[in-house]
Amino acid sequence: MIPRSVQITIAFLLATVLLLGTYILHLRHSEEAKTQAVAAETMAAPQAQGQWEKIRILVAYDDDQALRWREETAFMPAERAPRARAALRAVLSQYVQSPSPHPL
Numbered sequence: 001m002i003p004r005s006v007q008i009t010i011a012f013l014l015a016t017v018l019l020l021g022t023y024i025l026h027l028r029h030s031e032e033a034k035t036q037a038v039a040a041e042t043m044a045a046p047q048a049q050g051q052w053e054k055i056r057i058l059v060a061y062d063d064d065q066a067l068r069w070r071e072e073t074a075f076m077p078a079e080r081a082p083r084a085r086a087a088l089r090a091v092l093s094q095y096v097q098s099p100s101p102h103p104l
Contacts, residue, residue: 050077050086057091061101070094 053076056069074090077083095104 049079050075050083052076055087055090057087057094059091059094059101063101 052073054071054073055076057072058067059070060067072090072094074086076086092104094101
């Protein structure tokens, strides 16, 4: 016969496992719902208003130890935050090229 304290411990551990399994399933379903909502929102989001513009960016050259201005053509949205992101993408595109003037 198994002692009563061991039976209580086993019952407690089984209940804990069942509760944690239920909680994990709940988290999984809520994350799937969030992912689907974001995907639906992304598909339904209107295209950003803006235009292609020539912008000047400052590029670092390691060989010459110099900073030089470069002209780059980029799609610049009308809103401020997406416009800053687009400018940053244009700068980073210069550093990602193979041979890079300043490797990241």
